[in-house]
Amino acid sequence: MRKAVYIILLSALTLSLAISAPQGAPRAVSPASGWDLLRKIVLIPGLSSQEGKVSDFIQAALPSSLKVQRDAKSNVWFTVGEGKPHILFVAHLDELGFLVDKITPQGTVLLRVRGGLLPQTCEARPFVIHTAKGPVEGVIQPKPDYYQGQTAAAAPSRQPAVVTAQNPAPPASTTAPVPAQKPPQTAAQPFPKPAPVQAKAPAPAQAPAKPQGQAPAAEPVELYLGCSSEQEVRALGVAEGDQVLFKKRLVDLAPDIMATRAVDDRAGCAALLAAALCLDWTKIKTRTITFAWDVEEETGLNGAQLLAKTLKPDYVFAIDTFVSTDSPLENKRFGYAVLGQGAVLRSIDTSNVTPKTEIRKVAKIAEGRKIPIQIRNSRGGNDGSVFVADGAADIPLSWAGAYAHSFIEKIVKSDLEALTDLIAALVEEWK
Amino acid sequence: MKKRNVHWAWSAGLLLVFGMAAASPIDIKDLIREAISIPSALGNEEALGTKILSYLPKGAAERDNLGSVYARFGSGGSKIALLAPLDEYGWFVSGITPDGYLRLDRSAQPQPNFDNYLLGHPVVISTQKGLLYGVVSQPAMHLITRERREELGNLSLDLVYVDIGARSGEDARQKGIEFLDPVTLWPELSALADDRWAGLSLGQKSSCALLLGLAEDLGKAKLSQEVALAWMAQSKYPTRSGGARSSLGAIRAKRTIQPKLAIIVDGVPADRGEKSPALGKGPVLILPKEGAAKLKDAVEAVAREAKISLQYQTGAESALLNGLVGDGTEALMLAIPVKFAQTPSEVVDLKDVLALKTLLLQLLQSGRVK
Numbered sequence: 001m002r003k004a005v006y007i008i009l010l011s012a013l014t015l016s017l018a019i020s021a022p023q024g025a026p027r028a029v030s031p032a033s034g035w036d037l038l039r040k041i042v043l044i045p046g047l048s049s050q051e052g053k054v055s056d057f058i059q060a061a062l063p064s065s066l067k068v069q070r071d072a073k074s075n076v077w078f079t080v081g082e083g084k085p086h087i088l089f090v091a092h093l094d095e096l097g098f099l100v101d102k103i104t105p106q107g108t109v110l111l112r113v114r115g116g117l118l119p120q121t122c123e124a125r126p127f128v129i130h131t132a133k134g135p136v137e138g139v140i141q142p143k144p145d146y147y148q149g150q151t152a153a154a155a156p157s158r159q160p161a162v163v164t165a166q167n168p169a170p171p172a173s174t175t176a177p178v179p180a181q182k183p184p185q186t187a188a189q190p191f192p193k194p195a196p197v198q199a200k201a202p203a204p205a206q207a208p209a210k211p212q213g214q215a216p217a218a219e220p221v222e223l224y225l226g227c228s229s230e231q232e233v234r235a236l237g238v239a240e241g242d243q244v245l246f247k248k249r250l251v252d253l254a255p256d257i258m259a260t261r262a263v264d265d266r267a268g269c270a271a272l273l274a275a276a277l278c279l280d281w282t283k284i285k286t287r288t289i290t291f292a293w294d295v296e297e298e299t300g301l302n303g304a305q306l307l308a309k310t311l312k313p314d315y316v317f318a319i320d321t322f323v324s325t326d327s328p329l330e331n332k333r334f335g336y337a338v339l340g341q342g343a344v345l346r347s348i349d350t351s352n353v354t355p356k357t358e359i360r361k362v363a364k365i366a367e368g369r370k371i372p373i374q375i376r377n378s379r380g381g382n383d384g385s386v387f388v389a390d391g392a393a394d395i396p397l398s399w400a401g402a403y404a405h406s407f408i409e410k411i412v413k414s415d416l417e418a419l420t421d422l423i424a425a426l427v428e429e430w431k
Numbered sequence: 432m433k434k435r436n437v438h439w440a441w442s443a444g445l446l447l448v449f450g451m452a453a454a455s456p457i458d459i460k461d462l463i464r465e466a467i468s469i470p471s472a473l474g475n476e477e478a479l480g481t482k483i484l485s486y487l488p489k490g491a492a493e494r495d496n497l498g499s500v501y502a503r504f505g506s507g508g509s510k511i512a513l514l515a516p517l518d519e520y521g522w523f524v525s526g527i528t529p530d531g532y533l534r535l536d537r538s539a540q541p542q543p544n545f546d547n548y549l550l551g552h553p554v555v556i557s558t559q560k561g562l563l564y565g566v567v568s569q570p571a572m573h574l575i576t577r578e579r580r581e582e583l584g585n586l587s588l589d590l591v592y593v594d595i596g597a598r599s600g601e602d603a604r605q606k607g608i609e610f611l612d613p614v615t616l617w618p619e620l621s622a623l624a625d626d627r628w629a630g631l632s633l634g635q636k637s638s639c640a641l642l643l644g645l646a647e648d649l650g651k652a653k654l655s656q657e658v659a660l661a662w663m664a665q666s667k668y669p670t671r672s673g674g675a676r677s678s679l680g681a682i683r684a685k686r687t688i689q690p691k692l693a694i695i696v697d698g699v700p701a702d703r704g705e706k707s708p709a710l711g712k713g714p715v716l717i718l719p720k721e722g723a724a725k726l727k728d729a730v731e732a733v734a735r736e737a738k739i740s741l742q743y744q745t746g747a748e749s750a751l752l753n754g755l756v757g758d759g760t761e762a763l764m765l766a767i768p769v770k771f772a773q774t775p776s777e778v779v780d781l782k783d784v785l786a787l788k789t790l791l792l793q794l795l796q797s798g799r800v801k
Binding site for chain 1: 528530532541542543544547548550551552553564565566567568569570571572573574575579580583584590592594595596598617619621622623624625626627629700703770771772773774775776778
């Protein structure tokens, strides 16, 4: 009995130390805990532009000694050390989903999309409106003819467009041109986006160019709540602008393999947080290190652009999904980073080409620490690209993520651990 | 407090809690929750059947070699059967690729687009080692080609690969996968407003739960006739041949019970236009082509007395009714209206479920179908 009490007290002490350790003391958190952090953080609602609760989680998890800052958009960051080089690590907090656009007199809710999802995967699926009063569950209405045969199903109206708020045509190319010159200050969009709500432009990799306006129209997305009038809906606390997210669940394919919504980029957030909690920050003296968790990546890199007004790093490591083709329905010509084989250096993507010299530097550090890495190219943009015009080298770091921008984004635990180790190694060794 | 006293206090507390639970009536909502969490794809109804048997009084219940479960109450009078489907729609493992993905074929399909619900969502595989979870592969949105998007608009099972986190066929087999293992969609359950719930196979699972709740009431009731309850395995068998035949589960139940009167309890699509039943407006009375005058009159009379509103659906072709009517058996269906029927989120109004349970109990106690 006495032994049990000691164990409980010791556990409590360890936990309190882990929560309140002063700056400089090594954290009692191993890189493996990034997996546990991910399993918590991935479930927190944080639609692009409404990331506050995720920011709260990050802020609460970091020791106050790190002097965490937060801006009006809920970007969260801390800076340690001084002098050159200034190295920024950044992961994005936001996720894809919908906003309440309009409440109908019939008691349904019309939704406006935030980010690219495959529309037929949303049909007849449970979603949650996160209202001021709490969560309200609903079902996205299937097409009126959903139970009929091929004729109706194959009609043009059922053709799956990439759902976007402004219904843009798919971009002509996924390798969207990055401006060679510094853009005007007012534009502040180093990564031009083919669609305002699709910074990471889910786009046909090999699709032929298609002029704007010819894409199939995105149909209205309507949520059924069980109500029959607008008044009933409002009584539940639902209001225009509320975030609407897929009803998430963690699907454990194995003890070390998980699939769920919003692994992009909560895994990046978790890896960054786990690294922050295990590093000895007192050793950082002659260089400047900033860890940032930013908002609105999915809808235009807006959070990064705000950070770029005050942060002028020499190097930026954007921590985000590597869109892997390690799945049966995808061409392996590029993007074939295998899940379970380590962290990924996302050397070339839609927004950035990392200089080979920098890639070799990262590879050398990883090799020295025996951290498994894969060097690959794929598609999608990253927050780091925002800082390039002002002089930073953008070196995106990732894990191999299958089924990106779906409800089953898949990740392997050892990859997240390798990524966490790599972040920690770069903090300690990058010059 | 001494250690022995602590143990005594715990024991007393547990006894009190469990004693109360045993004495309190079964909550039909809990039964629905339990039923929905147990996959019961056609031909693999064993787990749900076992759960149902665990609630039924020993000696009054049995299971046949098809997997159907039966319970009997009362004696004498015209034998009446109340029957609900035990099986739900799904698929089964038809192949394992060398790199560890599962290929599927369908066991039963309620509507032509049902396969579409697989894409990019989790599934449950019932294996020899227990439930295993998988996800159906979907191309990353950043990489998807226009041609692939069009293909996926009407998903063919040729494009369905279930990812169970295996890296090889051997790895998949090590996880317990065998050919013909049943596969169902993730059993989600959501609470909507106004006592409405949304979930997978919710019409069928609610019917099962309703009958189980009724069994508890019948165990306490004074009955003047024999009442047989049946949870029918393979009730959806005819959908494999386009729905033209009678339900195998219904045919088997009829031969086993040999009822004079039969009432099928199942879900029925609702809110599909003006002539369709509506959610929340009460149970739906569905008559076979040959009619069921005696039963119909009795149901309507009891509904009037109990102030339960009825909805009607005519001209419906029902494989379940086809399997029961004729040869001296009069049968009809009393159905729960189901919105978004045959999707992963079937919506039922719990008020409809409870109204139907009340109607059935009062009908059996009224003596009108004796």
